[in-house]
Amino acid sequence: MADSPSEGPRPGAGEEGGSSSSIPDGMWEKFLEDSERDIRSSAPKEPSARARMVTERLREQDARGELPPGWRTGPAWQEMNGRAARRRRLWAFIGVPLAVAVALVALKPSLLPGDPFGTGESGAAEAAAPLPDETAAPTAAPGASDPETPTLDRPFAGSPAERWADGEAGIVLPEAKAVGAVSADRVEQALKLTKKLLVGANLDPKTVRGARPGAALSVLDPKQPGLLDDLDTGLRSPSRKHDPVTLFSRFDPDKVRPAGDVIKTRGHMTIKKGTQGGVAVHADYTFVYPVVRADGPTEVARTIVRRVLDVEVADPARYKVTPGRLLLMNYDQEIGNSSCFVYDGYLHPEFASSRSAGPDPSGPATDPYDRSKPLEHGDGGDCGRVTRT
Incomplete structure (x- = not known):
């Protein structure tokens, strides 16, 4: 009777009449059974009907835009972190000039329009601003000026x-x-x-x-x-x-x-x-x-x-x-x-x-x-x- 393909020469078997160690038949059969099971489990399997239905439904929702961002990957923390970094860079760009402007206003509040701090400097500057050219006789005398004493530095005070x-x-x-x-x-x-x-x-x-x-x-x-x-x-x-x-x-x-x-x-x-x-x-x-x-x-x-x-x-x-x-x-x-x-x-x-x-x-x-x-x-x-x- 011919030999079964699974019963070929076993590892460790020597030539006829030789003396060498050999694997017992029981262990060899168990090895063959385990290998065959692993091969079957790793082979591609066709998805079940339910799995195919779920996959198709998700694909359709995704195409309609009904799925939230990152539904496949979880929270898009990388993108969120990137926006935070851009915000930090923006504040760094704005913050330096803003700090300089605040310092200038602190030293000279009159730089702000309307004299918001009530220093009176804005009104004084406006009062001293040059008049537009006269093109016709005025309709009234100029208003009263502050009673300042003229000096060599300000002879028209x-x-x-x-x-x-x-x-x-x-x-x-x-x-x-x-x-x-x-x-x-x-x-x-x-x-x-x-x-x-x-x-x-x-x-x-x-x-x-x-x-x-x-x-x-x-x-x-x-x-x-x-x-x-x-x-x-x-x-x-x-x-x-x-x-x-x-x-x-x-x-x-x-x-x-x-x-x-x-x-x-x-x-x-x-x-x-x-x-x-x-x-x-x-x-x-x-x-x-x-x-x-x-x-x-x-x-x-x-x-x-x-x-x-x-x-x-x-x-x-x-x-x-x-x-x-x-x-x-x-x-x-x-x-x-x-x-x-x-x-x-x-x-x-x-x-x-x-x-x-x-x-x-x-x-x-x-x-x-x-x-x-x-x-x-x-x-x-x-x-x-x-x-x-």
Whole structure:
């Protein structure tokens, strides 16, 4: 009878007639049974019908998005940890500038808008902010200012002029437009000449220090009858009739000197058709001059001068005029804080610590900063007083 395949040579069996150790038959049979069982258990098995149903249902729910994230893997802690790390990095990015900003606000609370801590610095900064350019006459006088004493460092403290422009920056020309038959170029020329007159008469350092106002005189038409002769007379021999301060802002250098290099300026110009075949310019400007005594004390006083001018550039084809010069048709002024009835060709500021030898003010009180009203003059017999300087 042939041998069964499972009964081949057993390990350890020697050749016929040889002597060697051998595995008992019982143990060998058990080994074969265990091996066969392990092979059967490790072979792929077809899932049961129930398992197939559960798997299919889960697959359909997953496709419809009905399963929560991570249902196969449990809580997505890796993703959550990643978001936490991003948050930490974001706070690190924001936190450093935020800390710097907090430190700056602690040192200077006025950096916050609206002065939330009630320091008052925001209001003070707003009060000192420059005013927009004046384009027409204001409707009321400027509001009251804090009663601060002017100093060399702040010569305009306590004055509405602290918010005004400095010097020439306060003389802003309106847009030049043609007026009737007068071209825009000629209108622009008239505006520039008017500004040159205002600067030369009121802002030129030489003029303010009492020198001859040559730049201003050079703008005026020498063919205008009597004008330059009268002005020259006033500059040479000032008197009540020929007083140069009616057109020029001049201080006696032996009595006072400017408190700094800034003169505050505010006003506006308007244009219209002239009476001499050209264009007429109306100028209304106020200048504020801080000064100290020339003999050394540092007490600051302010003189306020408002000037109203009407000038024209005439048509040289119709009138005997000098091209490129102004006809001075009218000029008027109002001077605040200057001694009355002194006709030596200079302005004389009053200082709080001393009184002048002139008469006590007996005229009406006026606000020299009120630019909303036209100039008014009495009969010249009274010395008025100002409500503030």
